[in-house]
Amino acid sequence: MSGPRATARRSTSNHHTVTAPREHPPRDRPQENAMHTMYEVLARERMREDQRCAAHRRQADRLVAQRRWRRLARFAQNRAERLDL
16 A cells, blocks of 8 residues: 555554563662661761761851850940949
8 A cells, every 4th residue: 555544554563562670679689788778877977077077167156156145244344333333
């Protein structure tokens, strides 16, 4: 057959689709599982270090705030003494 009908026809035979082999879960791949575990350990260590740095920063901020308030109190006291209040 020639013409538009010939190109519009589809084959009715069953096509078998070739699929990729299924991937095995990580437990079947010890090297991949070890790498995954190593990255988890590194991520946890980075998280702990971030927490330590944040705690240190909070402590430093509290110290700076205490110094600032102490300096302001000293200034107010000196001013009051100068003005005899």
